[in-house]
Amino acid sequence: MTKNQATLPRRTFVKGSLAGLALAGAGSALYGCSGGDGASTDTATPEASIGAATPGTQPDTDSVHWSQCNVNCGGNCVFQWHSKDGKVVYMETDNTGDAALQARACLRGRSMRRWLNHPDRLTVPMKRVGKRGEGKFEEISWDEAIDTIAEKLKYTIDTYGNEAIYVNYATGMYSATGRQPGQRLLGLLGGYVNQGYDYSTHMLSAAMPYMYGSAANLDDDGNHVTLGKPATAFSPYDATNASSFSEAEANSDLVVMFGNSPAETRMGGANAVWDFARVREAVNGRGGRIINIDYRLNETSSGHPDEWLPIRPGTDAALVNAIAHEWIANGQVDKEFLDAYCVGYDEDTMPESARGQNKSYKDYIMGTGYDMVEKTPEWAAPITQVPADTIRALADEIASAEAPFIVQGWGPQRHTNGEDVCRAICMLPVLIGKIGLPGTNTGQREAEPSVYLVGSLPVKNPITTTLPVYQFINAIDHGHEMTATNAGIMGADKLASDIKFIWNYAGNCLTNQHGDINYTHEILIDESKCEFIVVWDTVMTDSAKYADILLPDAMRSEQMNMQTQGYSEYYTGVVVGTPAQEAPGECRSSYDVCADIADKFGLKDSFTEGKTHDDWVRELYEAGAEADGDMPTWDEIVEQGVYKRELAPAIGLEAFRTDPAENPLATPSGKIEIYSETLAEIANTWELAEDEAINPIPVFTPGFQGYGSVTEEYPLYCTGFHHKSRTHSSFGFIEELEKVARQQLWINPIDAEERGIEAGDIVSVVSPAGEIRIEAKVTPRIIPGTVAVPQGAWHNADMNGDRVDMGGCVNTLTTYKPTPLAKGNGPAHSMIVQVAKA
């Protein structure tokens, strides 16, 4: 194995060449086509390989079929398959219309053929034959699979009631007809426990409504329950609570990013990474600047390292506090705005219940609050690892900007203190009144499209009980004890039952993407707890190993498909496609299978309403087209595949800023609640553990396994990040992607040297929850004292043996401890570990 060289040798010709580098340390196997195990080159047919060797030729194809990428980066980029004899040969992406508005697939999308035609595709229905979780299955008929599922559903409903059924969080298939058939079926059977929040924005979705507005304060007409005016509730997925990147492009002179790297989370060509490239060019072009606050020199700032401000993960709120301190000390806050639009900045706007108790934000910052600590830059420096002078300069720079666009990704909130961090970051634009104005943002992630052109297969769930998604393992283990005030149950005072039946369609959150796999495994394998698990997928994921019945799903490119634009591009669109190839083996569409299950209950007609899957797609499209008025006809869209158009830039909370009396927020006061009485009430009434706190103002708290928690045994902070080779765990088995974007632990040379670790070494990473093995990337692109594991790698451990995860899945390291308010997956990015050469 070669090591990183300090410099690439500069010699004459051959020796100084990249070819020399490529050859270093490699034998003839370097160029081997077959790669040894067959699996790595399964899709390279001999004919095609010779084609590659024959210059000037193109693959022979006979048809074009449209489709889109359906995984959960949210991009929904466009596929244009070129097929031959009913088999996909290669892909072009969106090459229609204006080049700037093409939903170009990223490296993963361009590798979708490797997934479609992978030898590991599940092709037959199976039932478990070993112990649950062992991954031992045998083939069964579709009839047996459908009979078994129907029987288990009947048994579960008869024995425990519908609230013993849970549809697990899963996002491997975003499509108008992907996951909906299962939910439609279960709804017809009496319903199931709903998912609350999601693994992407768990803490933020729970906490932000207390600051920017909650649907709980709206009546059925969308009016504020006490103020009677149309009001806006918070959502992380709209263009109301955040500004679009196109707005920053048009009008901002400073962009401040907290834990936001569209180059890694929004990689498609009509996605935020492209929007952001244009933001940078426009902002720099008018003399403005980008600041990227992250613990890594992420790919969004690669090439532009001066934009990077390194910070210890999980300490963003401490940095915010110190900036706020400087602004307050220097008279730079917009007191007029704070008085008119906000509650709780200082004593002047504190609610009656909290007045005169030093509970305001200003008290907290200036050292007269509950902790009596002044949040100076010198206070924040050792916490954040950002020098005090740098903090002062940053405070000045933001305060001097005419139109600062302050934006957080979803990384900062995915910490154990995330409920406070996400609100704290929003304090920056709030304090200086730079909100709802041209070129500014609300502190939230860039806006998502306000327009969706088509709907999806209708689902109706008569049950309102809602479980925070990260709580599903607790709900399996002791659901009957879980209430609104001890477990965050929503839509009901408590759970009616333990979860006894899991429906898991196209998702890997049973284990891999959930957390604390070693603990989760123990709960899932106990068949007296969750009695039945049905999994639908296309390949054998770690979650699929826990199935009692495992069903092979047809992929979207193998059936009529439709989906809107993704949720992060600033355009609206829809893709409709016909099958590019036949699904392998006995794979079926989930719609058809669910119709057959419904039939066992005499509900087939209710399920289908007399329509085939393809009828539904057409009906949904035509309903959307009629409502929109500008879309192509059905025949036209089938021919052209994609329809899209740009949307106008959006300014978050613009209406509120323009006229707060007529356009209040859906907070109790109708204003931005820096101090939330509701949160104070929750803090007083919920059952919390001693180390848990819910704070009415956005404060810095270290959080579980956060700042200050490292020990001699676990001396490093550890966190996860989104990696280009996967969308979460989707694509995690594609060898061609692993080759170009390896699963590597990021570790600073200072930390590596102390441990004798060199680039390329296999290291052991041990946390209180488990151990992984992973290759080291020794790099100055990560702050010292913290290591990072790309999330989503496939768990690969002998669960009956040492449980050392050779796959390097970050959730082997995370500890299962839901956050205080959201009951969410904060531990996903809050870990402590030791690293050693394996």
Added chain:
Amino acid sequence: MTQYGFYFDSTRCTGCRTCEMACKDIKDLPASIAFRTVYDYEGGTFTVAEDGTCSTDAYAYHVSVSCNQCNEPACLAICPQEAISKDAETGIVTSDPAKCIGCGSCTTACPYGAPKVNEDLGKSVKCDACSARVAEGKNPICVDACPLRALEFGDIEELRAAHADGVAAIAPLPAADMTDPNLVILACPAAKEPDDETGFVANELEVEGSVD
């Protein structure tokens, strides 16, 4: 004659490898062979102060490179079979599989590592700038794949004129005087000169041989 070449905007490149994977898809290449390669080049260090705070001059950037259809192709010069030729109309450099014996001379001679030997075929294979697509008036697939619109293809003189601030090489590419490549690069703020000795190729394992 129109000499074709590539333009690469390193200010936009995020190192995503989409160009590489689009190429691998249409050319049906296995994990072990890439006609277009993305290099991660990085350097710099951290300084930790007494109070635990940090300062850094760390940098990182990416270079996407394929065959540069050079004016003085080292592969062509060294080929003992005269299998490699440069098209008189387009300047695109190709290898004739009927003549190639797979000796690998070209792979070692090319300072960009562009030609590869496909051991199964016993032939040298390389980027032909998707010449069949180009003949149809399309771009090479890598160019139309780039989510950042960081690649362009065309008459090299026109590309050089359109990007007057472009350079012919940045690290870790070799100096352009070796083979006179038909490549224009817009250097990002982090970019170093070809003879840079401060940084290193950070993804050697991703640009070398097969995964094992």
